[in-house]
Amino acid sequence: MKLFFICMLASGILLSCNNKVKKANDTATQTENSTSMQQAASIHLDASMVDNKKDFICGMPTSAGISDTSHYKGKVYGFCSPECKADFVKEPEKYLAEIK
Ligand SMILES: [Zn+2]
Structure with missing residues (x-):
């Protein structure tokens, strides 16, 4: 159970890194979309x-x-x-x- 949770956290951190990179690319053109992505990313x-x-x-x-x-x-x-x-x-x- 503990291990599972750690794996979940690890994958969450990896995902948030990916989101950051994607967000940086999107910011210039899609401000509204990147804002909602930020909220979704902070949930985990x-x-x-x-x-x-x-x-x-x-x-x-x-x-x-x-x-x-x-x-x-x-x-x-x-x-x-x-x-x-x-x-x-x-x-x-x-x-x-x-x-x-
Ligand atoms: Zn601190």
Whole structure:
């Protein structure tokens, strides 16, 4: 189950990269279409899918956008960037202790 979810996330990240490239090409000619694509692309990583309201590392609200997630002790934490996630993964207990 966990593995499946990680695979889903990985494919979601790959898809969002593809969308970004496509969006850049479309922006000049189809502004309306690229806006709706952006909304659709943000659905797969949503603040409602994670257990933290804020990025532990930089303090950014997860509702403002998540680009990576980490699974720890049965919970899912969202981060604004792979860098923030990497910091959390190094010392998860330290960051979890800070928010309690
Ligand atoms: Zn961050």
